Amino acid sequence: MSAAVTSANGDFSARGLRVGGPYTVEVTGGEFTPVTVTDIYIDLDQTYPLNLTVSGERKLETVVVTANQLQTGFSSEGLTTTLGLAALNEVVSIDRDITDAAELDPFASVNVQTGGAKELTIAGANNRFNTLTIDGVALNDRFGLNANGYPTQRSPISFDAIQSLSVESAPFDTEYNGFTGGTINAVTKSGTNEFHGSAFYFKTDDSMAGSKSGDLKVDRNFEEKTYGGTIGGPIIKDKLFFFLSYDKYEEAAALQRGPTGSGAVNIEDVTPGDISEIQDIMQSVYGFDVGDFGAGVPPVEDEKILGSIDWNISNDHRAKFTYIKTEGASITEQNGNNFLQGADLAFPSSWYNNSEKVESFIGHLYSDWTPNFSTEVKIAKTTQATGADSLNGAEFFLGSVETSTGTVIAFGPDRFRHGNELDQEFLQYKLKAEYLLGDHTLKAGFEREEVDVDNLFAQNSEGTYAFASIDDLRNQIATDVSYANAITNDENDLRAIWGYNYNSIYLQDSWDIRNDLNLMFGIRYDYYQSKGKIRPNQNFQDRYGFSNTNDIDGLDVILPRFAFKWDASDDITVRGGLGKFSGGSPGVWVSNSYSNDGVINGEVFDSGTINVPNTPEATSGNYIPQNLLDQLANTSPDGSVNALDNSFEIPSTWKANLGVAVNVPGNWLVTADVLYNKLENAPYWYDATCTAVSASPDDRPVYSCGQGTINGVTSSAPQAILVGSVDKGNSLLWALSASNDWETPVGDFDVFGSYTHADVNDIGMGTSSTATSNYSDTARWSYQNPRTGTSNFEVEHQFKLRLNWEKEFFRGYATQASLFATRRSGQPYTYTFNTNGRSDVFGINESSADDAGATLYVPTGFDDPLFSPDSFGGDVGLQQDFFTYIATSELNQYKGKVAPRNGDNSRWSTLVDLRLQQELPGAMKNHRTKLFLDIENLGNLIDSNAGRVERTRYEYKRQVAAASIVNGQYVYGDPGRDGVWGTGDRDESTFSTSTNSEVLNQSFWQIQIGVKYEF
Secondary structure (H helix, E strand, O other), rough: OOOOOOOOOOOOOOOOOOOOOEOOOOOOOOOOOOEEEEEEEEOOOOOOOOOOOOOOOOEEEEEEOOOOHHHHHHHEEEEEEEOOOHHHHHOOOOOHHHHHOOOOOOEEEEEEOOOOEEEEEEEOHHHHOOOOEEOOEEOOOOOOOOOOOOOOOOOOOHHHHHEEEEOOOOOOOOOOOOOOOOEEEEEOOOOOOOEEEEEEEEEEHHHHHHEEEEEEOOOOEEEOOOOOOOOEEEEEOOOEEEEEEEEEEEEEOOOOOOEEOOOOOEEEEHHHHHHHHHHHHHHHHOOOOOOHHHHOOEEEEEEEEEEEEEEEEEOOEEEEEEEEEEEEEEOOOOOOOOEEEOOOOOOOOOHHHEEEEEEEEEEEEEOOOOOOOEEEEEEEEEEEEHHHHOOOOOOOOOOEOOOOOOOOEEEEEOHHHEEEEEEEEEEEEEEEEEEEEOOOEEEEEEEEEEEEEEEEEEOOOOOEEEEEHHHHHOOOEEEEEEEEEEEEOEEEEEEEEEEEEEEEEEEEEEEEEEOOOOEEEEEEEEEEEOOOOOOOOOHHHHOOOOOOOOOOOEEEEEEEEEEEEEEEOOOOEEEEEEEEEEOOOOOHHHHHHHHHHOOOEEEEEEEEEEOOOOOOOOOOOOOOOOHHHHHHHHHHOOEEEEEEOOOOOOEEEEEEEEEEEEEEEOOOOEEEEEEEEEEEEEEEEOOOOEEEEEEEEOOOOOOOOEEEEEOOOEEEEEEEEEEEOOOOOOOEEEEEEEEEEEEEOOEEEEEEEEEEEEEEEEOOOOOOOOHHHHHHHEOOOOOOOOOEEOOOOOOOEEEEEEEEEEEEEEEEEEEEEEEEEEOOOEEEEEEEEEOOOOOOEEEEOOOOOOOOOEEOOEEEOOOOOOEOOOOHHHHHHHHHHHHHHHHHOHHHHHEEOOOOOEEEOOOOEEEEEEEEEEEEEOOOOOOOEEEEEEEEHHHHHHHHOOOOEEEOOOOOOEEEOOEEEEEEEEEEEOOOOOOOOOOOOOOOOOOOOOOEEOOOOOHOOEEEEEEEEEO
């Protein structure tokens, strides 16, 4: 209950109310007629406008407001989509993921990774730039390791614990920040004066899933089940309430990638005989179990607990306390990341268990001190423990071996999991005050977040080997070895203990100029303080003229905001805004500077004939030759460095929006919205050791890398990957949508459809968590120069349809069908030079840019002045094959040009999901039993050729041919092992025509059955 007294102008405000409803408003006093308004439902962080006219005659009147679809179910207007409890129950989501609900927003898109993680992109931004709040408290992946943007492997809270969910691309209210993409806001359920609860069970397995997509057939062996329940009610009637939620998920997943005969979704050309032979050698010679594909993917669990207490202290004060605990894991199938040789496949020993444990304590206090003045106080503490544990242990080296078919397979722990631990603690404070002053609602607030990080990231601290053949593996002879560690040979000395404080102050005025026009003006100021020390590296300082100890201490950003809403008529609303947003950049990008200072860390290499130990060295416990251990320990500290450039500033984005909503004849609501984003201080990565020394045939810079100058003397220098800032990148998105609902004799219908067009340009935008990967894992015109191009996160065309039908065949018990369909253009990709494991045509250090990212120059033909007749060993037939490939592929449009970044797209995809629900009686009055049938990819269930999702693999590149530059021309082809073009044993006389494509699990239909008992 909340009481408010109107001002002299008749204005009143009730703040801090729980999301949902129904609420009843009673207006009494004086000599006017008392008015009662019922069935009001309020949404998260939204103001419900209630304009009433009272009469002087003293008699009781009641005004009934029907709870319409926009308030209790689904609403999508402009840059905000809201799902109430009814709409959440209509979402088709086999894994019961918040992302599946968020995808209904026209400006949201979901990109599913190979392992199943869902990347949610809002307004064309990097999925890492969003924020998720639970009851107003940030609970997203601040560090930036998870593709889904959560602090957990799956949704951090149970779907059944959510009361309301909203997705916003540009909320101009100054209270919003911490993102440059978009925000997802969830409010959890609360107890009431009556006891309510539920118990549920959902199940799916391979018997309820498809195994064919076109001509691709797979053997899917998996099982998933989810069970749990909720209960809420009064502790003290009208005063104190409780709510509890429990959710347990168990999964045995399908194998995504495997050798011939494994039944994996994607098959690599490795014979069962080679698999068996490698397993035997590793066990008998090295005493290490590389794992067995036949055992499938190990099962995992995910457990979610949520509890809350709501306390109505008085009519003027309300408190809420929430406890959240989520603990779960997922198995990541990894190729080992052996950059010495590359690997197409990896034994299960290279996979890892990515575990998360998150625990949050949240307290809110809402107070109305006077009829015009209210405050909100929030304190929240969150701890997060992250593990990345190799399935067969991390105390062994990573190796890879070329098999009899020429395919390379890896074994042993993934190099990034050799030393990998992360513990974080977050303490959040918020104080907000609002004052109603005539037609103005004034808001002021202060927020602070204290972050403490303990991060061990010691990549390759167990060493990496490359074996040319299975026989060499048996004989313990490697061709290459690399080893990175602290110079003490103790990986724990690489641990980074650091943190920061994030402070915000904001002011805002919301002015109701008239009943039909509202203006909002605000400003927010964010500033940062650092905790922890980066070891100073004098060599770095001498080479580049500034310190490697740059951090975010003292950085700040001013964020002005403006918005308006104009009800131009009873049927037309015009809205818009302009504002600057910051935040969302992963903390891991800063953490790299603490972990890789070049003072404590070092790296050594060797090649030729390497004798590989088959037992660990006694002191270090590593399988590294003693001479390399000694070399690292006895070398003066001068290792690779990650640092913030002097130009680094807090990334921010200007957002501008204009939209209109129109009620047209037939009860249709039609909306149109345009959103423009302009990036400022976008982060980019470059190698400070690279110096431009010449130009390529197409006028791109050619570099000499791995060198630094101290006191005028140039010598070899370790890798130095820096993060700078540049004002480049923009996007223009527009969306059209229409919605309606009908009551007919055959049932009630509601429909929402939208089309969104996106033109998104960025400079790469940080697709990974390490500095080296962010430098290399995107296609570029030039690695050193930030240049805008089509973003990896662009979905150029996207159609969505949401359709619901409901009918009571038995009075009081509804039958429902909910359909959600998407049709979208495919993932962008780039044609590149093939520099993977070969010499880079532009001189970039291979250890810095290992992933074939330089965009391809496409020659016009034999007479192209940039094309060398020595290409492909001078073989005219092979050259003709090359040009035939160009002429018959998308490259034909780029003849005589450099292929643009992400200039082409994978195939379009169409997915249709369906949920069927049936209500039945329960054991007692007012109890209900609900039966569910969820079908994902209905099209593939009907026709095995439909519903296919195929794309170019991450990093979304198609490698065509390697090249060298001779006499101002490109010599296309591949170098042999001796570095001579046209010789060797790497099939260097051909070029790749592989589409580097993969078929995602989404391509196969899947059914889930479920039952829920509600009381």
